[in-house]
Amino acid sequence: MxxxxxxxxxxxxxxxxxxxxxxxxxxxxxxxxxxxxxxxxxxxxxxxxxxxxxxxxxxxxxxxxxxxxxxxxxxxxxxxxxxxxxxxxxxxxxxxxxxxxxxxxxxxxxxxxxxxxxxxxxxxxxxYEIDHAERLIQRYDLHHGAEIARLDHFNICTPDIPAAYAHYENLGFGCSETIEGDEHELYAAWMYRKQTVHDVAFTGGAGPRLHHIGVATHESHNVLRTADIFGALHKERHIERGPGRHGVSNAFYVYLRDPDGHRVEIYTSDYYTGDPDHQTYRWNVHDDRRRDFWGNAVIESWYKEATPVLDLDDKPQPVTDAVLDESAVAVGADGLG
Amino acid sequence: MxxxxxxxxxxxxxxxxxxxxxxxxxxxxxxxxxxxxxxxxxxxxxxxxxxxxxxxxxxxxxxxxxxxxxxxxxxxxxxxxxxxxxxxxxxxxxxxxxxxxxxxxxxxxxxxxxxxxxxxxxxxxxxYEIDHAERLIQRYDLHHGAEIARLDHFNICTPDIPAAYAHYENLGFGCSETIEGDEHELYAAWMYRKQTVHDVAFTGGAGPRLHHIGVATHESHNVLRTADIFGALHKERHIERGPGRHGVSNAFYVYLRDPDGHRVEIYTSDYYTGDPDHQTYRWNVHDDRRRDFWGNAVIESWYKEATPVLDLDDKPQPVTDAVLDESAVAVGADGLG
Amino acid sequence: MxxxxxxxxxxxxxxxxxxxxxxxxxxxxxxxxxxxxxxxxxxxxxxxxxxxxxxxxxxxxxxxxxxxxxxxxxxxxxxxxxxxxxxxxxxxxxxxxxxxxxxxxxxxxxxxxxxxxxxxxxxxxxxYEIDHAERLIQRYDLHHGAEIARLDHFNICTPDIPAAYAHYENLGFGCSETIEGDEHELYAAWMYRKQTVHDVAFTGGAGPRLHHIGVATHESHNVLRTADIFGALHKERHIERGPGRHGVSNAFYVYLRDPDGHRVEIYTSDYYTGDPDHQTYRWNVHDDRRRDFWGNAVIESWYKEATPVLDLDDKPQPVTDAVLDESAVAVGADGLG
Amino acid sequence: MxxxxxxxxxxxxxxxxxxxxxxxxxxxxxxxxxxxxxxxxxxxxxxxxxxxxxxxxxxxxxxxxxxxxxxxxxxxxxxxxxxxxxxxxxxxxxxxxxxxxxxxxxxxxxxxxxxxxxxxxxxxxxxYEIDHAERLIQRYDLHHGAEIARLDHFNICTPDIPAAYAHYENLGFGCSETIEGDEHELYAAWMYRKQTVHDVAFTGGAGPRLHHIGVATHESHNVLRTADIFGALHKERHIERGPGRHGVSNAFYVYLRDPDGHRVEIYTSDYYTGDPDHQTYRWNVHDDRRRDFWGNAVIESWYKEATPVLDLDDKPQPVTDAVLDESAVAVGADGLG
Structure with missing residues (x-):
């Protein structure tokens, strides 16, 4: 709710x-x-x-x-x-x-x-104001690569997940899913305004840093094709994690790093969250399917590396370390402890 | 807007x-x-x-x-x-x-x-009130057939499209797409409250009648599989039209008729309409891609047959004929005139 | 066998x-x-x-x-x-x-x-001799359009199907599938040397003419994408029939006509035929799934139009009319009689 | 050749x-x-x-x-x-x-x-003799799970790859691909009789042991679905490696372990090898795309664990250690040295 x-x-x-x-x-x-x-x-x-x-x-x-x-x-x-x-x-x-x-x-x-x-x-x-742009939805002749359809979400690293949750809740965001400890301590949360799983998610860790931007493509084969093209050009080092199925959100994904190390997630298929009483789905941090539904291990860099953020005068914002560390929860294939 | x-x-x-x-x-x-x-x-x-x-x-x-x-x-x-x-x-x-x-x-x-x-x-x-139900999103072991994810929309036959448009506009529905004649006379319209192409659409024709319900599945191969299963059981007569790609909505679809003749559309992939200034996209009735983006002809029964509707006392509602007839617009492969 | x-x-x-x-x-x-x-x-x-x-x-x-x-x-x-x-x-x-x-x-x-x-x-x-060429199988960066993988087969129009069958049988071709009348009169046959459903197939009709060449792509979504690109450029008139599922061969297909009217089939997924005692599968001409497993009608041009063939001196070969006419067998959605 | x-x-x-x-x-x-x-x-x-x-x-x-x-x-x-x-x-x-x-x-x-x-x-x-069985190719109503189409290949662990190569070459098998060291020492080979990439492949390691059987399914989404179903039932521990794209063979794959630890590969899409002069494609052991085209690391158990084999009297065959160890070649993400 x-x-x-x-x-x-x-x-x-x-x-x-x-x-x-x-x-x-x-x-x-x-x-x-x-x-x-x-x-x-x-x-x-x-x-x-x-x-x-x-x-x-x-x-x-x-x-x-x-x-x-x-x-x-x-x-x-x-x-x-x-x-x-x-x-x-x-x-x-x-x-x-x-x-x-x-x-x-x-x-x-x-x-x-x-x-x-x-x-x-x-x-x-x-x-509020933004220029409108020509409709390219059906310009299949121009689609290529990952065939990005639209921005889906931001994922940010922040040391205090409950504080992030409260801030976005005050802005009227709903919460679709969380990762929680046995005492319901919050390791991560996915929050939305539009009717998808999220507009913003929080990954516990030193912050403020940008973990990744998530961009939507239409079908799973578009995600696979993305990885195939990087392999074809022997640029497979840009592929950091996946392709895989998320437990959280149920999306099919691959994470890439751009030439500067910025992380992007190619993401497809989540679910409708627009009902007024939509309820939060809570994952236990010990369920090794939470980050990868198939139980594949999360690579360490995915937990540890992120993009620094600037202040309003283009100076780097200082970073604070996290209290809880999800990556220290060694469960099954996952966890790096 | x-x-x-x-x-x-x-x-x-x-x-x-x-x-x-x-x-x-x-x-x-x-x-x-x-x-x-x-x-x-x-x-x-x-x-x-x-x-x-x-x-x-x-x-x-x-x-x-x-x-x-x-x-x-x-x-x-x-x-x-x-x-x-x-x-x-x-x-x-x-x-x-x-x-x-x-x-x-x-x-x-x-x-x-x-x-x-x-x-x-x-x-x-x-x-407003409806019972909540167990989350089956990731119960892939239970998915089968067309793997219906959710209801997407209603499509109704009504003789007076502008009247239908005005009624739903008064209810706060936005309009994502239309089919219009050269003088902008309205042949069909797609209107939404949730952030998809539509919650309801109007097909010109004798009405009130229900043209079809549209149900969403996740990927194109789910639509193909649906048709394959009907073929496998020699029940291919339930397949009325498609699979194909819609011009309007850009969705990939197949139309089926149930044992009573009720029509259902298996539908996948449309686009986000949630921005406050989302603009209507207008198809000309002479563009033969409007109903099938590949120019395949629409079968006559699809234009002519629909489900009668009841009144509050379970009596059939009387039906009024339409003024404009999209199926009479003979364009390319489409049109039945 | x-x-x-x-x-x-x-x-x-x-x-x-x-x-x-x-x-x-x-x-x-x-x-x-x-x-x-x-x-x-x-x-x-x-x-x-x-x-x-x-x-x-x-x-x-x-x-x-x-x-x-x-x-x-x-x-x-x-x-x-x-x-x-x-x-x-x-x-x-x-x-x-x-x-x-x-x-x-x-x-x-x-x-x-x-x-x-x-x-x-x-x-x-x-x-026998043909130049070898650079391996592009994994050059996903170059794949585009229908992503043609390889030639799959020829389909030829010939007025005397049993004669065509006998000729290719003498050349050591096996027969994977046929379309036959109630008395086993032969309407069409699919014959192979490599271990797929066919290298050559015969469509009854005036001949010698080339009905189409069939080219293989890897997955169904490649077939759909082909049609989408033609629609995107408003060149949908090149799409003649399909996409659809064949009864014969079980392949997923679309037929296109090139700017000169030559027909090509984009074709995906058939089955292994390499066993020495592989048996012919026989379709009855009255099964409306034989040409389209979903029962969709075959468009008349597909039965009637084909490419003329030259002799060794580049002169057009004369054409003889067929005896049996599959398209005259009016069954369900199919048949043009 | x-x-x-x-x-x-x-x-x-x-x-x-x-x-x-x-x-x-x-x-x-x-x-x-x-x-x-x-x-x-x-x-x-x-x-x-x-x-x-x-x-x-x-x-x-x-x-x-x-x-x-x-x-x-x-x-x-x-x-x-x-x-x-x-x-x-x-x-x-x-x-x-x-x-x-x-x-x-x-x-x-x-x-x-x-x-x-x-x-x-x-x-x-x-x-030679084997009973024929009813055709189920188009019984889509019965397809489920990984939708296995057919056996594709055996993969065997053997300590002496050149000896394995010579043995199968004597049986008339062609070689589609290899993994080789800088001096062309053979780490692995893929050999065929039917017109696919392989009927048998050799993984260097203690042997004789069975590394896995490879079974074909038609499209990539069938592979993804397989993994999803195991996740759905919280049986994700059966998923050992992948899904991923092979460098060798270009197939899309996932490896599973059955309840007894037998390994199976769900495999889709390779290429035609039936020409008489088909040439071997040679991967260098230092190309980190050879085992996974996207550069993802191979999990250690995949290199180390395999199924023991019996002799003609149902006694376990003794095992000999390998000379070359591909998994010791630490390259990029791959290699376990």
Whole structure:
């Protein structure tokens, strides 16, 4: 059952885009556009705005050239222009840094927006206006690579999962699934606004860091094909984990690392969560199917490595270590303890 | 762009279930449960409550024994218990017949509800309370047949498409796609509350009649397998149209007829429609890809045959002929004129 | 059970390539290479040599520019160089025209060969030597379109099916499946040398004409994708029949027509036939699943239209009408009578 | 290029069946028939004869109750009844133990046969006669689990790969692929008679032991489904390795262990090898894609564990250690050194 949002919280529609700093825009273009099949909506010397083939708005991923790989910001779309103001005052009232971005001053294609450092230390943008884009859903002649359909979710590393849960619950997010210890201590949670398993998930670990962005493709064979293409070019080192079936979410997945080490999950098939009394499904941390439904071990780098995040002045945010460590729970094939 | 609902309209969450009258419950059980893979949630001598493997509520299809094949009613879930009252007063204010159904008096698993004859002549129930059901999403050992995941939509025959459009727009439904003539006269429309292409669609034709219910499965191979199983048992006459790719919705589909002639569409893959400014995509009636993206002809029975509907006293509703006839638009392979 | 070949018959390994006359090589290149995904192994102003991604020899399809669409010749690979001589003397002994082609004088990539007009009136080449080609099986980065893996079979129209059967039986071909009337009169037959359902099949009708070439892809979704790409470019008129499941062979298929009207079948999944006592499976012509396992009607053009064939001097071969007409057998959805 | 078989060697058609000793026939039945979808052709208290859905002969797997898990024998079908005699004299001339088995005295469904202990120490049967079985290829209503289509191959552990290679080359087997060191020392080889990548493969290691039997299914989603069903029942410990893509053979696979530890590979998609000059493709042992095209590590048990084999008197054959150890070649993710 979704708790009502805090009354003054903005009405979030969905996870909308991530903006990443990459150190070599040409290599990033190869990875994200040529290999994964993102459509290039806008491109200049230092910027790429990309979208999936089913997306009808300007972008769901922005890559900008920079010196150090980092997350510039995550962005959520809100329901009305007023919700942008509401986001500003909400985070201001929480004592968090906020900054208004006028249309044209920020990310291409985005109108008026506000950027904040949220209570978890992440740089997050809230916007309503975004340029519409040509429908490519049925342009099968252009589909290639992983045939990315749309952004699905963000996954963030944060040392205090209950705090992350509370923050997003206050923003009106529902919780579809969790990983919990025997005493219901929270190891991970999956939370949503749109009617899928998640818009954001939390992986316990040193944070704030970006664990991965998850992008949806339509069928399992698209996931397999992605891995096959990397193998074909002897670039299999970009494949970090999978393909496999998640216990949590039931999605079929593969995790890749881009040339800067940013992690992306190619993800297909989850389930509807839009009913008002949708209930949280709770996995025990000792069920070795939680992370891989087939019991395959999770590789250590997947638990340990993540992308640093910037503050509103493009400085790296400091990182705090986690208290609970899911990867230390040695169960079956899984666990690295 | 979704128009705001009429202020006193109930807040509809989604298409929730259809209740059909079948003349031989055993044969219906074979078709829907054995062949299509619906899970039997409740069963007595005269009733079957069925759900898809991803559904977490009591049923999305009810079959009850009767003398003549018919639609007993369609049902929408609303957001709160108060929306049931709101639905009653809303349809009362429209001058339509309404009837309250107490929990236990109506369909098994459903709480307090109201049934109405809507302005289009269809029997429609609005309810909030429904029993929760065991999660079977990952019970792959039980999946079989078409591996139905969930109800996706209703498709109804109605002679006056603009009237149907206006009625559902007043209920707050958005419109994802249409088929229109050269002067934008409306031949068909697809409308949604949940974040898919539709909860309800209108096929021009004599009405009120039920054209089909659409049920979702996860991948294209599940659709192919469905047809293969009917062929294997020499029951291929149940396959009416397809498998094929829709122009509208981009879904991959097959249409089947149950032993009473009720039509069901096995449907997979559409796209997200949850953004507040989601725009309608308009097909011209002369584009022969609108009904089948590969240009295959639509069989005549698909345009002409449909299920009669009952009133609140189980009497057949009278049927009115249509003004516009999409099937008379002879275009390419399609069109039957 | 495969009858022993006539003792002096050449030892045929498999159907190897078809050489077609096309009237616009650039349009043909678009269809076969860009759209279907054949790999271009050799190309000059008037010739294209194409192969599937799994093929390890020079080509399985040759397109040459000419004035009128036609089949130039079909080609079978034989087991040894001596079998080329054996083919020459075999057809000579049958009183059929033969012509030796020296390496370099005939089709690029092919060594010494003999071309004959076989007893059915078809131009057929037998060769042993063919250039090897780079392995592309795992070059997933190059796979696109229909992702053609290899040539699977030829399908030819001939008015006298028993004569065709006898001719190929004398060449040592086994018979996997037939379509037969109630008195076992033969409407169609599928015959093989390699261990698949067929290298050649006979469709009753005016002949000699080429009905289609069949090319294999790996999975059903590759067939669906082929049709989707044609729809995407509004070139759906190239799709003639299907996608569908064959009764005969159990393959999943789609039939396309190239810009000159040559028919190609994209074909996936049949079964092993290599056992020495493999038995013929016989379909009754009244089983409406024989041509489409789901009972969908066969479109009339599929029965009536085919590619003319040339003689050894590039003159069109005269055509004789059929005695039996399968398409006149009106059964269920199928049949055009 | 396939070397000619030794003149007095029997003409082998294909790998035909494996007979395994299992310690609990009911548990074995659950695993192989219920879970994997093998069809039960014959069953008594101590024996199960199983076949895949595409197989037209009596069985491709026999399970017999016994005290200790073991391989009873592998079996190859030969081209004629005379080849059974030829097999007997061939192995006799090699100084190997042979034993004639009259129809009815040996495995159900098999006619006259000879069993031998081959030069590698494996118990191997050669037979021609086998009962035909009802065609189930299109009985999609019966397909379930992994939807096994047919036996594909045997994989055996043997300490001396060149000796194994020479033995099978003498039997007329071609070699499709190898894994070789920098000096072309042979780590593994894949050899065939039927026109697929292999009927038998050799994994370096202590031997004679059976590494696994490989069974074919039609599409990748069947492999994924197999793993999903084991996960669903919390029996994921039966999944040992994969799903993944092989470098060698290009097949998509998953390895499972049955309740007695016998290993089975569910395998889909390889390529045609039937041309007379088909050439061997050689992988370097340092290419980390050879065992998994995506670079995923091979789990240690896969290299180390295997099934003991019996002699003609049901006594365990002694085992010899290997000289070369592929698993000691630490390359990338792979290698366990």
């Amino acid at each position: 979704t708790k009502a949002a805090t009354p003054n919280a903005p009405d979030v529609v969905r996870s909308a885009y991530a903006q990443l700093v990459v150190t070599d825009i040409a290599r990033a273009r190869w990875f994200w556009a040529d290999m994964l099949g993102f459509h290039i909506q806008y491109e200049d010397d230092a910027t790429l705005c990309l979208r999936g083939m089913d997306e009808l708005t300007h972008h769901s991923l922005v890559l900008r050239q920079g010196d150090t790989p980092a997350l510039d910001h995550l962005a959520y779309r809100v329901r009305t222009p007023d919700d942008v103001d509401k986001a500003e005052s909400y985070f201001h009232s929480l004592g968090r840094p906020t900054r208004r971005i006028k249309a044209g001053d920020g990310t291409p294609g985005i109108g008026d927006a506000v950027r904040v450092i949220d209570p978890l230390g992440f740089p997050v943008e809230f916007f | 979704t128009k705001a609902a009429t202020p006193n309209a109930p807040d509809v969450v989604r298409s929730a279930y259809a209740q059909l009258v079948v003349t031989d419950i055993a044969r219906a059980r074979w078709f829907w449960a054995d062949m299509l893979g619906f899970h039997i949630q409740y069963e007595d001598d005269a009733t079957l409550c069925l759900r898809g493997m991803d559904e977490l509520t009591h049923h999305s299809l009810v079959l009850r024994q009767g003398d003549t094949p018919a639609l007993d009613h369609l049902a929408y879930r609303v957001r709160t218990p108060d929306d049931v009252d709101k639905a009653e007063s809303y349809f009362h204010s429209l001058g339509r017949p309404t009837r309250r159904i107490k929990a236990g008096d109506g369909t098994p698993g459903i709480g307090d509800a109201v049934r109405v004859i809507d302005p289009l002549g269809f029997p429609v129930e609005f309810f | 495969t009858k022993a070949a006539t003792p002096n018959a050449p030892d045929v390994v498999r159907s190897a390539y078809a050489q077609l006359v096309v009237t616009d090589i650039a349009r043909a290149r678009w269809f076969w290479a860009d759209m279907l995904g054949f790999h271009i192994q050799y190309e000059d102003d008037a010739t294209l040599c194409l192969r599937g991604m799994d093929e390890l020899t020079h080509h399985s399809l040759v397109l040459r520019q000419g004035d009128t669409p036609a089949l130039d010749h079909l080609a079978y690979r034989v087991r040894t160089p001596d079998d080329v001589d054996k083919a020459e003397s075999y057809f000579h002994s049958l009183g059929r025209p033969t012509r030796r082609i020296k390496a370099g004088d005939g089709t690029p990539g092919i060594g010494d060969a003999v071309r004959v007009i076989d007893p059915l009136g078809f131009p057929v080449e037998f060769f | 396939t070397k000619a078989a030794t003149p007095n060697a029997p003409d082998v058609v294909r790998s035909a069946y494996a007979q395994l000793v299992v310690t609990d026939i009911a548990r074995a039945r659950w695993f192989w028939a219920d879970m994997l979808g093998f069809h039960i052709q014959y069953e008594d208290d101590a024996t199960l004869c199983l076949r895949g859905m595409d197989e037209l002969t009596h069985h491709s797997l026999v399970l017999r109750q016994g005290d200790t898990p073991a391989l009873d024998h592998l079996a190859y079908r030969v081209r004629t009844p005379d080849d059974v005699d030829k097999a007997e004299s061939y192995f006799h001339s090699l100084g190997r133990p042979t034993r004639r088995i009259k129809a009815g005295d040996g495995t159900p469904g098999i006619g006259d046969a000879v069993r031998v202990i081959d030069p590698l120490g494996f118990p191997v049967e050669f037979f």
